[in-house]
Amino acid sequence: MAKALNKSIKTEKGIVIDIGITAKDREAVAHELSKMLADSYTLYLTTHNFHWNVTGPLFNTLHQMFMTQYTEEWQALDEIAERIRALGHYAPGTYAQYGSLATIKAPDDVPEASEMVHFLVKGNEAVAKTARAALKRAEAANDAPTVDLLTRRLDIHEKNAWMLRSILA
Template sequence: MAKSSKADNTAGTRINIGISDKDRGAISAELSKVLADSYTLYLMTHNFHWNVTGPLFNTLHLMFMTQYTEEWNALDDIAERIRALGVHAPGTYREFAKLSSISEPQNVPDALEMVRLLVKGNEAVSKTARAAFSIADDANDQPTADLLTQRMDIHEKNAWMLRSLLE
């Protein structure tokens, strides 16, 4: 969970963007879960990029690199939105592990199991983002809703592409 849902008064100015402190706290708490799921998926995807083997090596190695690069870049956008709402973004493995809905594998799976796990991971991020979207939408927070819509689109597309490899 985000460290504080109180307004960030470090500059001596109260945040006044048309979203209540309570709503900013609730939105930030949900965005923190999206950030945790996104970071966990990023780590898993990068790990699989390093460790994939087998006949699909080149295809998966390149696909995983494309996906983890996009995921890495998105982390900053999510964390900065949390900060724009006046809350500290989670940023430790401990916080991410506590907030994430994604379980990492204990061992290095085979290539097709990597694909299955990444399908589930992308779907998990999309579900977490969809739950956060509902709260942002209810609070009339269009920038967060837009960010979450983009994340859902990307993760649902990634899941579809990965799922296509299993057919």
């Protein structure tokens, strides 16, 4: 994570964050959440791109499915970023930051519909793996709100991957 993001926010009037999680643990969890945010944003943007550009016999089905998924993902981005802020750190918010943190690579062009679905399966699986790694860190820090957030994200991304895989079967 970029150095500026690693630093705790200096609170107004010297108020220290004291929520029962050490500064070191808050930093580690915020870093994992930053990776989650970067992967989630990349997946959101890719899904929205595919929604706009899908063609073929499954157009209506995929167009609607992609819209449902990117709309849900958009809402989640805010929740992830706000959790990073609640832990006392800045959330990444630039393409450069996302590029350095994300495990998902955005496609270079517009693939065929079946390739879009395959790409989104892999993207949802990648976000699930990122969430699992962050979940372990949050559990170790006894950070229940982050554990709850990541558990919900895991459920959604695993379900999305299953639904997308079903189209390819």
